[in-house]
Amino acid sequence: MTTARQAGLVACRACARVWPMGHETCDRCGSRLRSREGKSLQRVMAWWVVGMICYIPANLYPMLVTETLVASSRSTIVGGAIEIAHHGEVLIAAIVLIASVLIPVGKFAAIAYLAITVSRGSRNTPLRRQHIYEIVEFIGRWSMIDVFVVAILSALVQLSVVASIHPGPAALTFALSVIFTMLSAKSFDTRLIWDTPTEQGPVHP
Amino acid sequence: MTQTIGPDDLAQLIACPNCDELYQARLPDEGERAVCHRCHTVLIQTRETAGRRVLALSIAVMILVIAAAFFPFLEISAAGIGNRVSLLDVATSFRSGTLVLVSVASVMLIVLVPLIRTVLLIYVIGPIELHRPPARYAKRAFHLAQELKPWAMTEVFSIGCAVALVKVSDLARLHFGPAFWMFAALSIFVLINDRYLCTWSIWNAIEDTQ
Numbered sequence: 001m002t003t004a005r006q007a008g009l010v011a012c013r014a015c016a017r018v019w020p021m022g023h024e025t026c027d028r029c030g031s032r033l034r035s036r037e038g039k040s041l042q043r044v045m046a047w048w049v050v051g052m053i054c055y056i057p058a059n060l061y062p063m064l065v066t067e068t069l070v071a072s073s074r075s076t077i078v079g080g081a082i083e084i085a086h087h088g089e090v091l092i093a094a095i096v097l098i099a100s101v102l103i104p105v106g107k108f109a110a111i112a113y114l115a116i117t118v119s120r121g122s123r124n125t126p127l128r129r130q131h132i133y134e135i136v137e138f139i140g141r142w143s144m145i146d147v148f149v150v151a152i153l154s155a156l157v158q159l160s161v162v163a164s165i166h167p168g169p170a171a172l173t174f175a176l177s178v179i180f181t182m183l184s185a186k187s188f189d190t191r192l193i194w195d196t197p198t199e200q201g202p203v204h205p
Numbered sequence: 206m207t208q209t210i211g212p213d214d215l216a217q218l219i220a221c222p223n224c225d226e227l228y229q230a231r232l233p234d235e236g237e238r239a240v241c242h243r244c245h246t247v248l249i250q251t252r253e254t255a256g257r258r259v260l261a262l263s264i265a266v267m268i269l270v271i272a273a274a275f276f277p278f279l280e281i282s283a284a285g286i287g288n289r290v291s292l293l294d295v296a297t298s299f300r301s302g303t304l305v306l307v308s309v310a311s312v313m314l315i316v317l318v319p320l321i322r323t324v325l326l327i328y329v330i331g332p333i334e335l336h337r338p339p340a341r342y343a344k345r346a347f348h349l350a351q352e353l354k355p356w357a358m359t360e361v362f363s364i365g366c367a368v369a370l371v372k373v374s375d376l377a378r379l380h381f382g383p384a385f386w387m388f389a390a391l392s393i394f395v396l397i398n399d400r401y402l403c404t405w406s407i408w409n410a411i412e413d414t415q
């Protein structure tokens with residue numbers, strides 16, 4: 001078991017080619033070479049904080065404003081999901097709640113956990129933490145469902161007098177929050193997970 | 206580990222992009238995949254026909270994305286008034302400041318990014334499959350295609366259509382338009398395409414023929 005770094009090499013994360021340590025750009029694909037992304041954790045936490053700042057108003061302000069002949073109603077993310085559940089569509093309500101609440105909150109927690117355990121160490125194996133990272137990367141995009149729903153409904157429901165739908169301010173801050181947390185996850189250099197000493201004693205040469 | 210490795214040997218090595226583990230690059234047997242022992246990342250997956258399949262699927266995806274942008278994906282009717290929207294309508298429904306940003310971002314993630322990504326893949330893989338020298342800027346094009354991967358959200362949009370349909374069911378009657386079914390098919394094509402796409406083999410092909 002040898003890592004590229006232990007062999008005095010630097011690996012390209014884009015194309016998996018290796019070069020002697022100190023080589024700056026990959027001659028095969030043109031990527032910038034870094035044995036470990038030094039500022040990785042700072043960038044992860046910076047995007048994380050911006051994402052969190054956008055996520056709070058996304059839950060407080062209305063996502064969707066519906067105007068009908070008789071009434072005008074505003075619904076937040078959670079409020080909208082509860083409305084759907086009242087129509088008896090429990091499955092769809094569950095999809096919205098999972099995509100807009102469970103996934104974002106879980107993502108914030110998972111990224112923070114991964115970043116903290118890089119420096120502090122963890123009882124979980126690197127393999128398990130790698131899997132957590134892969135799940136975070138895979139599910140992050142699904143949070144965009146509610147934003148797409150707002151864009152679709154706003155364009156679709158313009159039946160002038162009968163009904164019309166507008167996006168609320170939360171639609172924008174929620175979309176930004178999803179984008180920033182995706183950037184946060186992307187900034188994380190997973191090789192840092194594997195550098196931490198696993199069993200007794202450091203693995204480093 | 207202090208054995209010296211010459212520059213020519215370096216081309217024979219492969220390092221796991223996720224955990225930095227070093228391996229001798231060896232083509233797996235047909236239909237099998239070379240997987241990192243430590244973190245289980247797929248390193249190489251070659252299939253005889255993979256390149257051609259990726260090319261064919263990418264062309265199909267490109268045509269479908271363009272067509273799907275123009276056809277309506279949802280139709281609505283209420284009190285004798287009807288409306289139908291395509292993604293082109295979503296992109297141009299400028300009624301408020303927030304809406305402009307939300308619709309532009311949505312259309313980029315649903316149509317523009319997947320379209321650019323498939324065009325880039327065709328541009329890079331086409332010449333390789335036809336045994337021609339790689340296209341100009343093939344490196345940059347393939348790089349960009351890989352960078353764009355998480356931002357192409359056609360499958361998320363398909364589920365969004367279903368949610369939208371239920372959400373206004375008490376206001377009006379909604380139906381799926383032809384573009385919805387195109388997006389559903391697209392999502393599956395993109396999934397299969399990414400399963401067949403072997404990044405390592407493509408970078409190798411770009412390097413070898415330079």
Ligand SMILES: [Zn+2]
Nearest residue numbers: 012015026029
């Ligand atoms: Zn490279």
Ligand SMILES: [Zn+2]
Nearest residue numbers: 221224241244
């Ligand atoms: Zn690995």
